[in-house]
Amino acid sequence: MGEKIATRVVYGETLVELGAKYPDLIVLDADLSGATKTKDFSKAYPKRFLNMGIAECNMVDVAAGLATCGKKPFASTFAMFAAGRAFEQVRNCVAYPHLNVKVVGSHGGLSVGEDGATHQCCEDFATMRVLPGMTVVCPCDGYEMKQAVQALIDYNGPAYLRLGRLAVETVTEFTPGYRFELGKGAVLRDGGDVTIIAVGMMVQMALKAADQLLAEGISARVIDMHTIKPLDEELVLKAARETGAIVTSEEHNIIGGLGEAVCGYLSGMCPVPVVRHGVEDKFGRSGKAQLVLEAYGLTPDRIAAKAKAALAMKK
């Protein structure tokens, strides 16, 4: 495991790097540039940084207008406001005309911590995934984030990118054979008894859960599913056929996110037990991020328990 860094920090750094190479890159924010880390870009490229104030709906549609003129806008705010408040703007002015707008939601999930439920967005995968033609991405670490931002700027279409608040361990960089490709999950650990398909910072926890399982003689495969949509169906099907039991893990409501995407696909292709791990249809609450995560069962222990439950259902 490598150094700890928040994906939002790498997002900010990568935008600055890409700013020189992509003159059409425009970064928008809604008065949260310190938190989303777009402030670095605002200093490097002040003319191409648009602070739209606390007005997320306008920000998203301004980004749409920019995209019609060939710009590559990244509209950044908290996940709650990007995928929640401005949902209909994303739907009607970005997804429907399939415009090249990157909607970026920082501080996704419960790990917002102290700010509590109003700011802990556990619904963004659901609202963004349901939009036709939308790509939905949530990298697990800084190394992956950097490549995701590069891939998204080269992708000509609408996409949602979730950033995390907490510093997280780098796990992808040191995985042999790892390479990032939009829409293709990465197998970070092979295993034959059960597969854990995780997204975002749950990937790190899934790897720890796999260690625990291995100590008990259970061989768990771990897939980093950074792209929730389009889902890497081939990889999911392969895991279902080869391991026969699946756990999904996400810092999101178990309704509407990665778990349901996997269930929805497998139910018609290769029905095997799928146990969904995530936030169990509850709002978050204030507290130190680590304690909030523990209170809602977003821990390696719980993932390992879910894996055993899936194994027990395996025929």
Add this chain to the structure above:
Amino acid sequence: MEPSRAHALAVTAAKARLLAMEMVHTAASGHIGGSLSSMDMLTALYFDVMNVDPENPRDPDRDRFVLSKGHCTPALYPILALRGFFPVEQLSMFRRIDGHMSGHPDMVNVPGVDMSTGSLGQGFSAAVGMAIAGKLDHKNYRVYTVLGDGELAEGQIWEAAMSAAKYKLDHLCAIVDVNGLQIDGRTADVMPTEPLDRKFESFGFHVIKLISGNDPAAVSDALHAAATVKDKPTVILAATVKGKGVSFMENNADWHGKAPDDAQYAAAKAELEAGLAELEGN
């Protein structure tokens, strides 16, 4: 404006009204009232003011137009057809399952449409984005948007207005189709939006009040005047008549989103044809 030019615009608007009525009747669906009130401003834009080329509808240097009150496709589509973006015959495909002429503007499938709109309050923001892009690229194009007065109740309109003033978008001009009516009745009753002049002034706009929003030459003059304003966006508050041109539709909110039956269509067509004949007889 010279009289012959003004006359030509009036004739075009009259022809477009006939096409609007025909397409809504053929589809048995569509928003005729606000389309008739905004027809003259669209005529002024596409036939006198805007730099557009139907042969090259995506020209990066063209002027842009966003119909923020997107339900008024029966105004926009006939104007685009008459301007040459697509054959007039295609208007018969309006709102049909086997057609591409969607109920609200669709930039993907309808040539000449610069932005998909329909959900009120959003088009203005997209126009702001287009104007910012033009400024960043040092281009000379102008951006126009038509808003409904009922639409101004959407909070996002005022978010867009603030951002237009912040970025000093003097190449952005909004026209408000002030017909005083919306689907549930009088705008003054449903949600009062006046005083619009003071509201827009306080949001940093140059305001032009136009009492003859159904005179395309007058709208055109106002649009040309807007082009001389520096460092701030312009809004033209154009007083209009909902249902303009058809006596029984005028100033009647019931015709906001209703299509005429056969008898009503015949009566409306006769009135509009008489109006056109009178113009052409001059």
